[in-house]
Amino acid sequence: MTPAVELxxxxxxxxxxxxxxxxxxxxxxxTRQALIGPNGxxxxxxxxxxxxxxxxxxxxxxxxxxxxxGRRPYEINRRGLSRSFQVTNIFPWLSVYENVRCGVxxxxxxxxxxxxxxxxxxxxxxxTETVLEQLHLAARRHVPAGVLSxxxxxxxxxxxxxxGGADVILLDEPTSGMSRSETEQVVQLIRQxxxxxxxxxxxxxMSVVFDLADRIAVLVYGQVIAxxxxxxxxxxxxxxxxYLGAPARVG
Amino acid sequence: MSAPAPAAARPVAAAAPAxxxxxxxxxxxxxxxxxxxALPHVARTPAAVPVMNQxxxxxxxxxxxxMLLGQGGMLSFGHAVYFGLGGFIAAHALNLAGRGAVYLPAxxxxxxxxxxxxxxxxLFGSVSTRRAGTVFAMISxxxxxxxxxxxxxxxxxxxxxxxxxxxxxxxxxxxGLPVTTDQQVYYLIAFWALLATVLMYAFSRTPLGRxxxxxxxxxxxxxxxxxxxxxxxFLSFCAAGFFAGVAGGLFAVNYEILTGANMGxxxxxxxxxxxxxxxxxxxxxPILGAIVFTFLQSMLSDYTSLWLLYVGVIFLAAVLFAPxxxxxxxxxxxPVWRAxxxxxxxxxxxxxxLAALVAIAGVVGLLEMVHFVVVAPAGAASMRLLGLPLAVRxxxxxxxxxxxxxxxxxxxxxxxxxxxxxxxxxxxxxGPR
Numbered sequence: 045m046t047p048a049v050e051l052x053x054x055x056x057x058x059x060x061x062x063x064x065x066x067x068x069x070x071x072x073x074x075t076r077q078a079l080i081g082p083n084g085x086x087x088x089x090x091x092x093x094x095x096x097x098x099x100x101x102x103x104x105x106x107x108x109x110x111x112x113x114g115r116r117p118y119e120i121n122r123r124g125l126s127r128s129f130q131v132t133n134i135f136p137w138l139s140v141y142e143n144v145r146c147g148v149x150x151x152x153x154x155x156x157x158x159x160x161x162x163x164x165x166x167x168x169x170x171x172t173e174t175v176l177e178q179l180h181l182a183a184r185r186h187v188p189a190g191v192l193s194x195x196x197x198x199x200x201x202x203x204x205x206x207x208g209g210a211d212v213i214l215l216d217e218p219t220s221g222m223s224r225s226e227t228e229q230v231v232q233l234i235r236q237x238x239x240x241x242x243x244x245x246x247x248x249x250m251s252v253v254f255d256l257a258d259r260i261a262v263l264v265y266g267q268v269i270a271x272x273x274x275x276x277x278x279x280x281x282x283x284x285x286x287y288l289g290a291p292a293r294v295g
Numbered sequence: 296m297s298a299p300a301p302a303a304a305r306p307v308a309a310a311a312p313a314x315x316x317x318x319x320x321x322x323x324x325x326x327x328x329x330x331x332x333a334l335p336h337v338a339r340t341p342a343a344v345p346v347m348n349q350x351x352x353x354x355x356x357x358x359x360x361x362m363l364l365g366q367g368g369m370l371s372f373g374h375a376v377y378f379g380l381g382g383f384i385a386a387h388a389l390n391l392a393g394r395g396a397v398y399l400p401a402x403x404x405x406x407x408x409x410x411x412x413x414x415x416x417x418l419f420g421s422v423s424t425r426r427a428g429t430v431f432a433m434i435s436x437x438x439x440x441x442x443x444x445x446x447x448x449x450x451x452x453x454x455x456x457x458x459x460x461x462x463x464x465x466x467x468x469x470x471g472l473p474v475t476t477d478q479q480v481y482y483l484i485a486f487w488a489l490l491a492t493v494l495m496y497a498f499s500r501t502p503l504g505r506x507x508x509x510x511x512x513x514x515x516x517x518x519x520x521x522x523x524x525x526x527x528x529f530l531s532f533c534a535a536g537f538f539a540g541v542a543g544g545l546f547a548v549n550y551e552i553l554t555g556a557n558m559g560x561x562x563x564x565x566x567x568x569x570x571x572x573x574x575x576x577x578x579x580x581p582i583l584g585a586i587v588f589t590f591l592q593s594m595l596s597d598y599t600s601l602w603l604l605y606v607g608v609i610f611l612a613a614v615l616f617a618p619x620x621x622x623x624x625x626x627x628x629x630p631v632w633r634a635x636x637x638x639x640x641x642x643x644x645x646x647x648x649l650a651a652l653v654a655i656a657g658v659v660g661l662l663e664m665v666h667f668v669v670v671a672p673a674g675a676a677s678m679r680l681l682g683l684p685l686a687v688r689x690x691x692x693x694x695x696x697x698x699x700x701x702x703x704x705x706x707x708x709x710x711x712x713x714x715x716x717x718x719x720x721x722x723x724x725x726g727p728r
Contacts (some may be wrong), residue, residue: 095519117518127519135512146509148522154502156530162502208520 046109048073048212048242049094049125054103056086056093056266063089066103073108073211078253081263087246088130090263091216094244095127096120108214122150126210130217130246132197134204136190140181143189144201145172147207151168171207178237179203181241195226199233206237213238215245219252231255252277262286324493324714331485335478342593350589351484352545353569355491355508359538360566365575366499367531368425368511370432372563374539377412378421379558380442381540384455385547386461392538400469405487405544412540413533420532425525427514439563445553458554461547474548489542496578498534507531519532527681570612574620583621598681601666605659606615628718636721643717647710654703655723659695660685 047070056064063086067166071077079087092098094105097116104109105113121166126147135143145162148171162168176182179199184192189200202218218234219227220248231252234243248254253274260277264272271275276284329429335344356378363369385408392399399407423434446453453459464475474483491554498504506527514524547553556562565588592611595602617624631637660680664687667678671687678685684694 097515111432116523117515118521118523121519121521129516133513133516135509135516137512138508140506146506147520149502149506155508156503156522156526158498158501158503158530158534160502161497162500162505204516204520204564240441 045073045074047071047106048108049244050106050109051090051094052106054090054093054105055101056089056098056204057101063266064093064101067263067266067268068116069244069261069268069271071244072259073242074240075258076238076256077259078257079244079246079260079261080248080250080253085263086259086261086266088216091127091214091246095125095214102200121208121210124210125207125212125277126208127214128218129200130220132194132201134189134200137188138198139186139194140189141172141176141185144175144179144203144207145169148172148175149205151208151210151278155219171209175203175207178233195222195230198222198230202230202237208251210241212242213244215243215247217248219247219249227252299524306522314718316472316563325592327492328489331489332482335481341576342360342479344587346593348477348484348549349593350586350619351481351488352542352549352591353566354582355488355545355584356542356566357570357585358495358578359535359542360497360570361575361578362495362507362531362535364567364570365577365580366504366511367507367528367535368427369435369532370428371435371529372432372560372567373435373437373442373560374535374566375560375562376439376442376564377416377539378543378562379446379553379555380415381408381412382543382547382553382557383459384408384540385454385544386459386551386553389461389463389547389551390459393462394466397724398467401463401466401474401548401601402469402472402483402486404466405541406479408544408547409493409537409541411660412536412543416533416536416539420529420536424528426533427510427524427528431528436560439558439560443555443559446558453555454553455516456554458552458557460552463548463551469615480549483548487545487701491538492582494535495538501579503527568610572610572620574624576619577626580622583625594624599663601662604662627722630724631718631721634721639721640714640717643710643714646647647707647714648705650706650710652703653699654707657696657698657700657703660692661700664692664696 049069051067052071054064054067055062055195067090079090080172081087089098093100096112096119098116101113103112103113107120107123107125110123115123133145138146145168148168149155149162152165152167152171154162154165154168169295172190173182176185179202181192181196181200184196189197192200198218198221203213205215206213215234219230222230226251234245243256244254247256248281257274260270260274261268262283264276269286270280270283272280334347335425338344338347356374359377360371360374362370363374387408388399389401389404390396392401419438423431426434447455463480464473466474468474473479476723479630489670499507506517509520510522510527512525517524517527543553543557546557569584569588570581571580571584572588574580588606591606592602595605613620619627628637628640631640662712663680664678664685667675668687671678678687
């Protein structure tokens with residue numbers, strides 16, 4: 045089966061500093077996978093390479109079998125890959141409703157239309173309402189997104205990401221800075237909105253990782269040192285030494 | 296942005312929800328059309344119609360500018376380029392039509408101007424919209440300077456220092472409607488201004504218009520939901536160029552002359568000022584700004600040659616005290632009005648306004664006297680300010696104005712915070728009635 049995302053010997057250097065040093069990784073379609081690793085390992089950089097924010101220095105990236113190396117972010121998004129950001133990245137002056145609808149419009153074929161009245165677009169409205177319900181943000185629809193609470197903004201961040209119906213979802217630290225109960229809600233939300241899709245997420249919270257992930261990739265100093273099931277990652281001494289330092293911290 | 300139709304018509308009965316909805320959606324436009332049609336018959340002074348013509352042109356121009364600044368987040372210092380080029384093309388088209396070379400009635404000239412503005416927006420926008428922010432602003436400034444310079448070089452097209460003149464009376468008639476007097480031109484401008492306003496509002500409610508807002512807010516995120524930020528900016532820029540060209544075409548019909556100054560930095564600055572004073576965050580903001588700015592411009596310039604200085608001070612005050620513009624100040628008072636507490640603001644606001652007026656009178660008096668002393672012919676010792684004779688050699692007018700300015704400023708320091716406190720009190724939800 046064709047992997048949803050496939051990286052082949054990907055390198056990335058900023059100036060003379062190598063950040064990603066030869067990553068080869070295949071994310072099977074329909075699985076939930078986590079990318080873990082110590083700070084500075086290059087997790088967010090890897091996300092930025094896959095999503096087209098940065099060009100790779102060398103190597104190839106394939107999305108559902110198609111080579112997307114060097115494509116722009118919007119081209120990659122149109123091919124069915126969507127991402128969220130580590131630092132909340134929403135449209136602060138637009139209403140919550142409009143934030144979600146912005147994520148919907150392209151996928152429904154409205155493109156750069158200036159001949160449709162957007163408020164009359166039933167399909168966009170219905171899709172937006174569905175997502176708002178999933179996010180539990182329906183009551184806040186008219187509020188400018190910039191004044192939402194932090195947890196609400198993080199939920200909206202995920203909502204914009206999944207609104208367009210992409211089947212490959214990349215989430216960058218979706219639970220960072222959240223309380224335990226907020227984290228549990230987000231995990232539930234992620235489970236719900238990524239059902240039947242491919243998920244790749246960067247996450248520091250190990251309980252979230254072991255809760256959600258079918259497979260875990262461990263990135264250390266720009267290289268994937270392990271890519272396996274959660275049980276084997278937990279048991280791997282190499283991972284513990286390289287990444288976790290103290291075995292007691294796993295699980 | 297602002298709601299499409301502030302409750303101009305509330306549904307009267309549940310039996311007629313369709314009509315109520317229709318009225319709510321189109322009521323504002325209908326009311327605007329009626330007001331605009333009636334205005335020349337209400338304002339009966341001969342000077343009013345030319346000023347209203349100027350306002351109509353400014354409204355279209357400012358709204359087109361806000362497609363860039365308010366809705367697209369693009370700060371342009373050269374928007375008059377598209378206004379001016381549209382105007383020049385319309386003026387040339389008018390001359391061709393006058394000679395019978397093409398069949399083109401005067402009422403269609405704004406469309407010609409719009410297409411001209413659009414063509415140059417496509418040309419220049421393909422370069423300038425690649426980047427947002429400071430780079431975009433700098434490129435717009437550069438294009439503005441380039442066009443100002445070429446207006447003197449490309450003599451055939453821009454007519455050098457004299458500009459291009461035209462005569463709207465020589466163009467063929469459309470439906471037998473003459474366009475010669477100011478009032479006839481007024482209705483031509485009113486028609487186009489209303490149509491352009493409706494179209495620009497409609498644009499803001501399309502997928503592209505909404506994504507222009509999204510790109511303004513966060514271009515990076517827009518790219519990750521499938522939209523090229525550059526392409527969204529470019530298309531918005533083209534639309535803005537088109538409507539600026541429409542305004543330029545109206546200008547050509549109204550004034551029958553265009554010069555290089557119409558696309559210069561001052562004209563680009565003026566449209567930025569009026570749009571900002573009106574409020575870039577609201578669709579109706581630039582309309583307010585254009586009307587107020589044109590009014591001030593035509594009134595003040597009758598009375599004083601310092602009017603540009605005053606306009607500059609008004610702009611400063613707007614940026615400092617009302618960054619959301621006139622429309623923002625009005626919108627801020629919406630909840631107070633709906634809570635029926637506006638009455639409580641009248642007293643404190645009047646006190647603050649009175650204090651401000653006294654301070655302004657003092658400062659204006661001093662400025663006008665200084666200006667007179669500097670530029671007056673030698674030996675002149677008496678000037679007139681609003682009809683009052685003033686002896687500039689005597690001490691009393693100086694002392695009087697200083698006293699006014701100081702008194703007003705001191706009073707404003709007390710009345711200003713009180714007005715603000717009254718507003719805060721009145722807008723507190725569920726506050727004591």
